[in-house]
Ligand SMILES: Nc1ncnc2c1ncn2[C@@H]1O[C@H](COP(=O)(O)OP(=O)(O)OP(=O)(O)O)[C@@H](O)[C@H]1O
């Protein structure tokens with residue numbers, strides 16, 4: 001049962017949000033609208049301005065221009081109320097090395113004036129899989145363990161909004177799945193609104209209701225992952241596997257206009273073809289009609305992946 | 321397997337804002353008490369105190385043999401020394417106590433940065449100024465504890481080993497002196513806090529603060545004399561000494577020394593320069609407690625002002641700084 005805590009239908013709104021560092025415009029007229037209870041992914045390459053945006057949402061950096069509303073409040077004018085209701089996991093999260101994981105969380109609980117925080121700390125440590133390491137000094141934690149502790153730390157105040165900056169970077173694949181499942185469940189069961197940033201599209205696309213692709217301070221595309229992908233329209237990539245000779249494959253596809261590019265994959269007998277969107281069918285019949293022994297075929301490029309690459313690629317060209 | 325806590329077990333108590341600095345201060349206090357540097361500094365202070373008390377007791381015996389009715393004999397425990405020990409305890413404190421402030425301040429903010437805890441800390445519902453205030457108060461509380469313990473230790477030796485009993489006014493003098501010493505250390509802690517904000521590397525921050533301390537305590541008098549000779553007409557001796565005195569009072573070391581001299585020795589009538597006329601007119605008697613206090617009042621205020629000003633600079637520097645600088 002999903003219930004919305006925050007009353008307001010939108011929980012984070014930015015309008016013309018801009019941040020300059022000297023000459024450099026790091027965040028450029030950003031317009032965001034997060035709906036209550038949704039999981040929103042801010043995706044972009046290194047240096048896109050994700051962390052800068054997040055710090056502005058928390059009132060920890062003054063914007064150069066534009067406005068922000070978090071739960072209906074301006075974070076730079078009501079910082080305490082906002083910070084009381086927003087849980088934050090910084091990128092490269094750190095803890096006091098000399099204190100145990102439990103003590104670190106206890107300190108956060110005290111700063112948030114949480115009564116009977118102790119019970120909750122134990123529950124959360126259990127939840128993020130650190131129950132065994134609770135009395136171990138945080139200085140001895142691995143990066144992934146620190147990240148898990150950071151998630152527990154962000155959840156401690158039972159937030160209405162959860163802001164996670166690169167929540168999965170240091171975590172092993174199994175852990176990533178666990179954490180994404182947990183985020184999903186928080187949003188569904190408790191109506192927590194989640195904003196997460198990442199440069200790993202593959203990891204987060206499945207869990208996000210909506211994503212914004214963010215390149216050099218600008219949102220270049222925004223919407224539900226499926227919606228963005230259908231907007232793509234560019235070529236897609238398939239990989240097929242055959243026991244026929246190279247000549248045979250090339251002659252079968254020689255005339256096909258929908259094949260933009262054909263090259264052998266790393267594995268012998270495998271080929272990667274870039275074809276027009278939606279022409280997988282045509283590719284298969286062209287191969288079969290050409291007498292090629294087709295052993296297997298699969299799509300290698302995700303639709304959103306394509307979108308993402310296109311924008312990131314655009315960015316690379318811009319830099320040249 | 322991850323399971324979501326569906327029940328909100330956290331209960332928000334006390335909606336009032338603005339006491340987060342106490343939480344920070346409490347943590348800081350506990351951290352320092354468990355730290356290696358606390359042990360080292362305690363050992364250094366203990367050795368200094370034992371040496372000073374040993375030397376002072378020798379001095380006191382010889383004084384007490386000479387004359388009964390020496391004023392404020394008890395306080396001589398802190399102000400008198402005899403041979404192999406070069407300085408009485410108050411002077412030792414003047415030299416060493418800055419180290420306490422520096423040790424408990426030099427990585428106040430840079431430590432948070434290097435551990436990566438600053439963004440997380442600032443994202444909690446406390447004001448940014450509460451962080452720096454809490455750190456300062458927590459550190460200074462440890463200093464206060466150490467100096468108080470030291471004073472009690474020395475007094476205890478005076479009472480139980482030497483059979484000296486303090487008069488009530490002597491107790492008050494000692495307490496005021498203790499307060500002044502804590503403010504004096506506060507100056508150095510504010511300085512170290514400032515360098516911890518401006519310099520990202522803790523070792524560099526400590527070096528700068530220690531450098532300041534060495535220059536001011538060891539070479540301060542040369543510097544002030546040189547500066548005075550530039551400012552005042554060198555032929556007019558009184559004027560140049562006055563200028564030197566004035567300049568030297570910009571130094572917390574001078575302010576502390578003058579204050580402790582007058583406070584702990586009722587025969588000290590004034591600080592600084594007395595002209596022959598003033599000495600002529602002065603009636604030779606001991607100063608009462610209120611008289612001593614009124615003599616050192618400007619110094620105490622000056623010391624407090626210096627400390628507050630430095631803390632204010634640190635405060636502003638911290639408020640203006642980037643979270644992830
Ligand atoms: N204090 C600063 N002064 C000047 N430029 C800065 C400052 N902080 C960040 N920047 C610049 O702002 C840009 C955006 O940085 P930001 O950390 O927001 O990127 P990001 O999207 O979080 O990247 P990453 O994926 O690497 O974490 C970068 O080009 C960075 O160099």
Ligand SMILES: [Mg+2]
Nearest residue numbers: 050051091165
């Ligand atoms: Mg970042």
